[in-house]
Amino acid sequence: MTNEKPCGYVAIVGRPNVGKSTLLNHLLGQKISITSRKPQTTRHRLLGIKTTENYQIVYVDTPGLHQDHHNAMNRYLNRTARSSLEGVNVILWLVEAPHFTPEDAYVLTTLSPLQTPTILVVNKVDKFTDKNLLLPYIQEVGSKREFKNIHPISALKDQNFTELEMSLVQLLPLGTLFYPEDQLTDRNERFLTAEFIREKLIRHLGAELPYRITVQIDSFQDAEKLISISATIWVERPGQKAIVIGKDGAMLKAVGQEARQDLEKLLGKHIFLQLWVKIKKGWSDDERALQQLGYFEGNR
Ligand SMILES: Nc1nc2c(ncn2[C@@H]2O[C@H](COP(=O)(O)OP(=O)(O)O)[C@@H](O)[C@H]2O)c(=O)[nH]1
Ligand SMILES: [Mg+2]
Numbered sequence: 001m002t003n004e005k006p007c008g009y010v011a012i013v014g015r016p017n018v019g020k021s022t023l024l025n026h027l028l029g030q031k032i033s034i035t036s037r038k039p040q041t042t043r044h045r046l047l048g049i050k051t052t053e054n055y056q057i058v059y060v061d062t063p064g065l066h067q068d069h070h071n072a073m074n075r076y077l078n079r080t081a082r083s084s085l086e087g088v089n090v091i092l093w094l095v096e097a098p099h100f101t102p103e104d105a106y107v108l109t110t111l112s113p114l115q116t117p118t119i120l121v122v123n124k125v126d127k128f129t130d131k132n133l134l135l136p137y138i139q140e141v142g143s144k145r146e147f148k149n150i151h152p153i154s155a156l157k158d159q160n161f162t163e164l165e166m167s168l169v170q171l172l173p174l175g176t177l178f179y180p181e182d183q184l185t186d187r188n189e190r191f192l193t194a195e196f197i198r199e200k201l202i203r204h205l206g207a208e209l210p211y212r213i214t215v216q217i218d219s220f221q222d223a224e225k226l227i228s229i230s231a232t233i234w235v236e237r238p239g240q241k242a243i244v245i246g247k248d249g250a251m252l253k254a255v256g257q258e259a260r261q262d263l264e265k266l267l268g269k270h271i272f273l274q275l276w277v278k279i280k281k282g283w284s285d286d287e288r289a290l291q292q293l294g295y296f297e298g299n300r
Pocket of ligand 2 (some may be wrong): 022034041
C-alpha cells in the first residue's frame, strides 16, 4: 500500500484579461490572485494548491503574455509567464469566444515548441445564451494545436469545473503530495496583502495610472486577534500621488477599506491597515527600480 495519487503542476496561460486569475480563485474557492478588467493585473507567478482526498493539483497562475515588449515591466511579465511553463505536467490554455485575437496567436506561438499536454479552455461561456454559437469557435481554435481535451467553462459562475478537473487529473502522474494538504499558496501573507491593495487601486483608478503603481509592505504585525499592517504605495509623480489620495483622502480611504475586507476574509482576523503614498520617479520603466521593489524571481 502506498498513498500515491495524481499530483502535479498545471499552468494556466492565455492572453491578458481572459480570466486566468478568476479561474484560479474559483477553482480553489478562495481568492488569492487579484483580478480586474485591465491587462497587467497579475505581475507575478503565483501557485494555488488544491488538495482533495483523491489528488493534489498545483495551479500556476501567470501574467498574460504581452505582445508589446517595449517597457521593462512587459519584458518582466513575459519572462515570468514563459518560465512558469517549464516543468509543468499540463497546460491549460484559456481563450474567449467569439474572437481569436493576435494576442491569442502570440500565446499559441509561445506554446508551439512545447510538448506538454494541453487542454483548451473556452472561458466566459456565461456570456452566450445560445451555446450553439460557440461551436464554430471551438472548432476553429481546436484545430490550432493538439489538445487532450476542450472544455467550455465559466470561471466566474463555476460552470463545468468538475469535468475540467477530471480531465486534468487523468493527465497527472501518481506521486506523493508536493505541499501539505492545508496549504493554499506558495506566497506569504505580506505578498498577498500588497497584491490585494494593488487590486483595489487598479479597480478604482483610471486606465493608465495603475501600471505606474506598486505597493510595498513596511510592517506586518500579527497579534492574537489583530493584524496591523503599514504599506507604502509608490507612484511616479506628484500628480499621481494626489489622484491616489483623492479629495480629502477619499480614494485612499476606499482602497484601504476594500483591501481590509478582503484581507479579513483571507486571514480570518481583524486587520488594521495604514496606507502611505510616496513618489519614486520612473520606476516601471527602469529594470533596477523594478528589482529593488522585488519584481524579479526569487522574490517569494
Ligand atoms: N462574464 C465573465 N467574466 C469573466 C469570467 N472570467 C473572468 N471574467 C472577467 O474578466 C476580467 C479579467 O479577469 P482576470 O481573471 O483578471 O483575467 P487574467 O488577466 O487572465 O488573469 C475580470 O473583469 C473578470 O471578472 C467568466 O467566466 N465570465
Ligand atoms: Mg491574472
